[in-house]
Amino acid sequence: MSQKAQKPQQAAFMGIEWAGRKVSIEYQWIAQDRPDAPLIIFLHEGLGSVAMWKNFPLQLCQAAGCRGLVYSRPGYGRSTPRAAEEAWGLDFMHRQALEVLPSLLDALGIDGAVQRPWLFGHSDGGSIALLYAATYSERIAGAVVLAPHILVEDVSVSSIHQSRTAYLETDLRQRLARYHDDPDSAFWGWNDIWLKPAFKHWSIEKEISTIRCPLLAIQGQNDEYGTLAQIHGISAHVPHTELLELPGCGHSPHRDKPEQLITAVTGFMHRHL
Numbered sequence: 099m100s101q102k103a104q105k106p107q108q109a110a111f112m113g114i115e116w117a118g119r120k121v122s123i124e125y126q127w128i129a130q131d132r133p134d135a136p137l138i139i140f141l142h143e144g145l146g147s148v149a150m151w152k153n154f155p156l157q158l159c160q161a162a163g164c165r166g167l168v169y170s171r172p173g174y175g176r177s178t179p180r181a182a183e184e185a186w187g188l189d190f191m192h193r194q195a196l197e198v199l200p201s202l203l204d205a206l207g208i209d210g211a212v213q214r215p216w217l218f219g220h221s222d223g224g225s226i227a228l229l230y231a232a233t234y235s236e237r238i239a240g241a242v243v244l245a246p247h248i249l250v251e252d253v254s255v256s257s258i259h260q261s262r263t264a265y266l267e268t269d270l271r272q273r274l275a276r277y278h279d280d281p282d283s284a285f286w287g288w289n290d291i292w293l294k295p296a297f298k299h300w301s302i303e304k305e306i307s308t309i310r311c312p313l314l315a316i317q318g319q320n321d322e323y324g325t326l327a328q329i330h331g332i333s334a335h336v337p338h339t340e341l342l343e344l345p346g347c348g349h350s351p352h353r354d355k356p357e358q359l360i361t362a363v364t365g366f367m368h369r370h371l
Contacts, residue, residue, distance in 0.1 A: 109148055109176065114201040117193075121178040123202055124148055128159045128166030136239065136371070137208070137215040140168040141199075141223030143350075144288040147175030149277045154352045158218070162364045167206070167215075171198060179283035186291045188300055191222060195229035210237025216367065217241040221323065221349065222288070228332070229302060231309045240312035240370050242363050245321055245349050248331050249301040250292075257322050258292045265289070307335045312370040314340045314363065318347030318354060340366060 107127045113120050126148050129135060140155050142148075147170040159166040170177040171194055180186075187193075208215060216239045219227030224246030231241045247254065264270045265285055274281040291297055313336055315329040326343060333339045342362050347354040 111176070112202065112205050114198070114205050116172060116198055116201060117184075119181075121172045123169055123172070123178075123198075123205075124176040125167060125169035125202070125206070128156055128164075128168070130165060132165055136162070136164045136367070137213065138162070138164050138166050138218050139199075139203075139215050140166060141217060141219035141226050142168075142170065142174070143221035143223055144292070145174075145274065145284055146170075146220065146223065147177075147277045147284070149175060151352075154356060155218075157356065158360055158363060161360045162367055164216075164367075167208070169202060173280075173287045174278060174284045176279050179280035180287050184287075186287055188291070188294070188297055190287075190291055191225050191302075192229055195226045196233060199226065199230055200234075210234065214239040218244075218363070219246065220244040220352065222247065225302060228306050228309065231311055231313065232302075232305045233308075235308070235310040238311050240314070240367070241309075242314045242316070242366065243329075243332075244316050244351050244359075245318065245324060246315065246328060246332070247324060248303050248306060248328055248335075250298050251324055251327065253325060254323050255293065255298065258289060262289050262293065303331060303335055306332060309336045312340075312366070313338065314342065314366045316342040316344065316351055316359065316362065318344045318349060318351055320345075320347060321349045323349045 109124050109126045111122045111124055113122050148168050151168055155166045155168050172178050173180045217227040224243035227241045227243050271281050278284040315332045317326055317329045329341050333341055344351055344355050351359045
C-alpha cells in the first residue's frame with residue numbers, strides 16, 4: 099500500500115435523525131481525496147471522541163495506505179450531547195451499532211455494497227464494531243477490535259467505580275473538557291449505565307457468533323478494564339478470529355504499543371485484502 103503522507107481534514111458535522119430528534123455528529127476524514135483507497139472507520143472508547151484518538155488514526159492510515167473516517171458518537175466530543183433527562187438503556191451499544199452508525203454511513207454516502215470499509219473499534223467502540231459485524235458482515239471488509247467487551251467482568255465494574263471517584267474528586271472533569279463540549283454528558287452517560295446492577299448481566303456472546311468477515315481481536319495483558327477472557331471468548335464464538343495479546347500493555351494498545359499495533363493491523367489487512 100502507498101506510504102504517501104496525508105493530513106486529516108478539519109472536523110465537520112453531519113445531522114442525522116436518532117432517538118426521536120436530529121443530532122449533529124462530529125466527524126473527520128483522513129485522505130478523503132483518495133476515493134479508491136480502502137476505508138477504515140474508527141469507533142472510539144466509552145469516554146472517547148475524535149480528538150481523543152489524537153494522531154493514531156492518521157498514523158495507521160498512512161502505514162496502511164488507507165482513507166479514514168473518525169467520528170464522535172452522540173453525547174461525546176463536539177457531537178450533540180445527551181439531553182438532560184436522557185438515560186441510556188442496557189442496549190446502548192446495540193443502538194450505536196444498528197442505528198447511529200448505519201445512519202451516519204448513509205448520510206455520508208458510504209455504501210458497503212460498493213466498497214466495504216474496515217471497522218477499527220476500541221473498548222465500547224470494539225463492542226459496537228462486533229455488533230455491526232454480526233449484523234452486516236457482508237458490508238464490511240473486516241474488523242479490528244481493541245480491548246472489546248463481550249460480557250461484564252468484576253474488574254471492569256471495579257475500574258469504572260474508580261473512574262467515578264476520580265471524576266468527583268480529582269481534575270478528571272477538567273481534563274475531559276478538553277475533548278468534550280459537555281464532559282458531564284460523556285462521563286455520566288457511560289459511567290451510569292456500566293454501574294447499573296442490571297448491566298452486570300449484559301452480554302453479546304450469542305450475537306457475535308454470526309460474524310463471517312475477517313476479525314482481529316487485540317488486548318493488553320495488563321488491561322485494567324477486562325481480562326483476556328474477553329478476546330478468548332470472541333475466539334470461542336467466532337473461530338476464525340485472529341488474536342493478539344500484548345505484554346506490558348493496558349486498556350489502550352494504540353497509546354501503549356502503537357508501533358506494534360500498527361504492524362499487526364497492517365499485516366492483518368494485507369492478508370485479507
